[in-house]
Amino acid sequence: xxxxxxxxxxxxxxxxxxxxxxxxxxxxxxxxxxxxxxxxxxxxxxxxxxxxxxxxxxxxxxxxxxxxxxxxxxxxxxxxxxxxxxxxxxxxxxxxxxxxxxxxxxxxxxxxxxxxxxxxxxxxxxxxxxxxxxxxxxxxxxxxxxxxxxxxxxxxxxxxxxxxxxxxxxxxxxxxxxxxxxxxxxxxxxxxxxxxxxxxxxxxxxxxxxxxxxxxxxxxxxxxxxxxxxxxxxxxxxxxxxxxxx
Amino acid sequence: xxxxxxxxxxxxxxxxxxxxxxxxxxxxxxxxxxxxxxxxxxxxxxxxxxxxxxxxxxxxxxxxxxxxxxxxxxxxxxxxxxxxxxxxxxxxxxxxxxxxxxxxxxxxxxxxxxxxxxxxxxxxxxxxxxxxxxxxxxxxxxxxxxxxxxxxxxxxxxxxxxxxxxxxxxxxxxxxxxxxxxxxxxxxxxxxxxxxxxxxxxxxxxxxxxxxxxxxxxxxxxxxxxxxxxxxxxxxxxxxxxxxxxxxxxxxxxxxxxxxxxxxxxxxxxxxxxxxxxxxxxxxxxxxxxxxxxxxxxxxxxxxxxxxxxxxxxxxxxxxxxxxxxxxxxxxxxxxxxxxxxxxxxxxxxxxxxxxxxxxxxxxxxxxxxxxxxxxxxxxxxxxxxxxxxxxxxxxxxxxxxxxxxxxxxxxxxxxxxxxxxxx
Numbered sequence: 042x043x044x045x046x047x048x049x050x051x052x053x054x055x056x057x058x059x060x061x062x063x064x065x066x067x068x069x070x071x072x073x074x075x076x077x078x079x080x081x082x083x084x085x086x087x088x089x090x091x092x093x094x095x096x097x098x099x100x101x102x103x104x105x106x107x108x109x110x111x112x113x114x115x116x117x118x119x120x121x122x123x124x125x126x127x128x129x130x131x132x133x134x135x136x137x138x139x140x141x142x143x144x145x146x147x148x149x150x151x152x153x154x155x156x157x158x159x160x161x162x163x164x165x166x167x168x169x170x171x172x173x174x175x176x177x178x179x180x181x182x183x184x185x186x187x188x189x190x191x192x193x194x195x196x197x198x199x200x201x202x203x204x205x206x207x208x209x210x211x212x213x214x215x216x217x218x219x220x221x222x223x224x225x226x227x228x229x230x231x232x233x234x235x236x237x238x239x240x241x242x243x244x245x246x247x248x249x250x251x252x253x254x255x256x257x258x259x260x261x262x263x264x265x266x267x268x269x270x271x272x273x274x275x276x277x278x279x280x281x282x283x284x285x286x287x
Numbered sequence: 288x289x290x291x292x293x294x295x296x297x298x299x300x301x302x303x304x305x306x307x308x309x310x311x312x313x314x315x316x317x318x319x320x321x322x323x324x325x326x327x328x329x330x331x332x333x334x335x336x337x338x339x340x341x342x343x344x345x346x347x348x349x350x351x352x353x354x355x356x357x358x359x360x361x362x363x364x365x366x367x368x369x370x371x372x373x374x375x376x377x378x379x380x381x382x383x384x385x386x387x388x389x390x391x392x393x394x395x396x397x398x399x400x401x402x403x404x405x406x407x408x409x410x411x412x413x414x415x416x417x418x419x420x421x422x423x424x425x426x427x428x429x430x431x432x433x434x435x436x437x438x439x440x441x442x443x444x445x446x447x448x449x450x451x452x453x454x455x456x457x458x459x460x461x462x463x464x465x466x467x468x469x470x471x472x473x474x475x476x477x478x479x480x481x482x483x484x485x486x487x488x489x490x491x492x493x494x495x496x497x498x499x500x501x502x503x504x505x506x507x508x509x510x511x512x513x514x515x516x517x518x519x520x521x522x523x524x525x526x527x528x529x530x531x532x533x534x535x536x537x538x539x540x541x542x543x544x545x546x547x548x549x550x551x552x553x554x555x556x557x558x559x560x561x562x563x564x565x566x567x568x569x570x571x572x573x574x575x576x577x578x579x580x581x582x583x584x585x586x587x588x589x590x591x592x593x594x595x596x597x598x599x600x601x602x603x604x605x606x607x608x609x610x611x612x613x614x615x616x617x618x619x620x621x622x623x624x625x626x627x628x629x630x631x632x633x634x635x636x637x638x639x640x641x642x643x644x645x646x647x648x649x650x651x652x653x654x655x656x657x658x659x660x661x662x663x664x665x666x667x668x669x670x671x672x673x674x675x676x677x678x679x680x681x682x683x684x685x686x687x688x689x690x691x692x693x694x695x696x697x698x699x700x701x702x703x704x705x706x707x708x709x710x711x
Contacts, residue, residue, distance in 0.1 A: 136473075136474035142400065156466070
């Protein structure tokens with residue numbers, strides 16, 4: 042009996058540590074199951090904590106897949122009626138005060154939206170992690186009192202905003218609670234803290250995300266989802282330039 | 288005595304021609320060089336003051352740290368009150384708010400779609416209040432190439448070359464796409480009232496000039512300004528006066544504790560202008576010293592040659608009983624006459640050339656085709672009271688020193704040897 046126990050203990054110690062962690066790809070699929078959807082409509086607020094002052098922007102966004110997105114600003118009055126349409130890598134912005142639709146060049150998609158810590162890509166894209174990254178679970182840590190997997194992501198597609206990511210994924214709910222986004226050089230570009238995770242339908246979803254652009258001063262931007270609907274029918278005409286002036 | 292020596296110099300040109308020509312050419316070159324360098328330095332300082340730095344500039348401390356990027360999110364709030372306070376406490380100066388900003392000029396086609404785009408560097412100044420000081424300061428009225436000055440809100444000027452590239456003509460509408468003080472993307476329509484050409488590559492490449500109130504509206508900067516520029520009414524920058532104004536302002540308004548408190552910087556503290564200001568102050572003494580040294584050496588040499596040629600003459604004069612000191616004094620007196628007239632002649636020719644360069648200038652635009660720094664394209668010489676002295680005094684003094692050095696040989700002549708020398 043003693044010999045059997047010794048053999049069992051030895052066998053357990055020989056199992057690689059990584060075998061105790063979930064498969065990276067499977068974990069990303071579970072995260073995508075929570076965070077991504079075929080399409081969605083949400084109303085959100087951005088509280089932008091600047092170096093000098095704080096201001097709030099409210100907007101409504103329609104997103105279909107990874108390539109189509111339409112956003113209308115609701116608040117403040119100065120921005121009300123401003124609309125943005127993103128199709129593939131092209132972005133058009135309509136400003137009611139000038140009654141002009143202006144196309145923004147591709148590289149501008151990585152610029153700040155309304156002085157916030159979010160880029161147009163951050164705001165308007167709903168990309169599947171599993172299609173963009175290889176994942177490797179490297180450990181466990183506690184974030185906000187919850188057990189998390191620590192996951193390193195490496196991009197597998199070219200021309201992507203963040204070549205590397207590090208996620209702290211809630212082990213129970215499969216939702217990231219903290220993210221770090223890196224450039225190809227390894228420079229930390231952004232950090233996010235995801236909170237107020239709620240059950241919406243059959244998925245977990247964070248209602249509040251604090252974005253910190255690590256390359257600029259400021260106290261970050263709080264992105265709050267006020268209302269969100271997943272997989273609802275969005276009329277195709279929403280994603281047309283004609284809808285910008287409506 | 289002087290008349291006697293003068294006649295001698297005129298009749299025996301071998302005695303006077305070489306030192307006269309050397310001194311004349313030297314003085315002429317010094318005058319031209321002095322006027323040119325003074326002009327180039329002062330053109331650069333004044334150009335920088337008018338377009339960028341002012342004689343003094345007020346910004347917030349945070350803005351001043353990255354002033355080259357014109358970070359308008361860190362702009363001065365309550366700008367109009369500050370402007371009033373500055374004007375009240377510095378009656379010898381004029382102050383003006385300016386906003387420097389970057390943006391994209393978007394030109395629509397007939398359907399309102401983007402037809403052309405180009406990056407612009409914007410300057411917002413007071414164009415419409417009726418006070419033309421800023422327009423005059425930036426030489427805008429005489430820089431108009433087509434159209435007219437803005438006369439109403441939402442009218443703006445573009446640099447001529449830039450407007451041409453975008454296919455814009457006076458009367459056309461274009462949209463400024465920029466970033467507001469809060470970092471928001473903003474769009475604002477302007478009507479092109481006219482085009483300007485400053486003769487400065489950095490400005491002519493892509494400048495938008497609009498009224499302060501329009502740009503405040505466009506960039507969401509109500510009662511805010513990026514910078515307040517101060518100018519001495521005399522139009523001449525004085526580092527001492529600027530330092531005094533700066534000290535008084537900073538001790539009253541600026542605080543290390545508050546990064547948004549205003550701070551004043553003098554021209555010499557901005558854009559590495561300190562070197563130019565300091566160099567400008569020392570220019571006269573540098574030029575005079577170099578000139579005196581160089582000319583003294585040349586004239587010493589010329590004096591030695593003359594001395595050799597007149598070796599026999601001096602020997603004869605000493606042999607018949609003339610005192611060495613008297614021979615030496617007459618030499619000095621001769622050089623005094625040569626120095627005086629040569630300096631006057633050199634000064635006259637130099638001033639003529641300097642005046643031509645002052646009036647017409649030299650267009651160095653081709654040499655600065657790709658320069659990104661703000662420098663005038665046409666540089667002009669500048670004649671100052673110092674230019675007269677910088678040429679005349681060294682010309683006059685160096686002939687004396689040259690002769691003094693060359694003539695020292697007279698005292699080495701041995702009286703006992705003179706007749707032997709004469710016999711031989």
